[in-house]
Amino acid sequence: MAIVDWTAAITMLDSGHLPCSVERRLLRLIASIADAIPVDLQDALTGADDRNLDLVTAAVRHAGGRPRQPRG
Numbered sequence: 001m002a003i004v005d006w007t008a009a010i011t012m013l014d015s016g017h018l019p020c021s022v023e024r025r026l027l028r029l030i031a032s033i034a035d036a037i038p039v040d041l042q043d044a045l046t047g048a049d050d051r052n053l054d055l056v057t058a059a060v061r062h063a064g065g066r067p068r069q070p071r072g
Contacts, residue, residue, distance in 0.1 A: 006035035022047070029056055033063050 010031050012018040020027070025044045032039035048056070058068050 004034070006031040006037055010037055026052060026056075030059070033059055 009018065009027065013020070013024055013027060018027075025046075025048065028037070028039045029044045031037040032044075045053070045056070061068055
């Protein structure tokens with residue numbers, strides 16, 4: 001199991017020490033789900049492709065105790 005210091009990761013991102021573009025939006029979403037770090041959903045989800053939206057949806061369902069149901 002990996003241990004992530006989400007506050008430090010977001011601090012590094014905000015200070016420009018963690019260069020990324022599209023990934024910064026997903027990093028903010030993940031940090032919010034994992035450690036209750038505030039996120040602007042409008043900014044974080046704007047421009048996300050279908051694959052990343054599916055991953056975010058699955059993460060939210062998992063966090064809410066409702067894993068994705070198989071399609072049938």
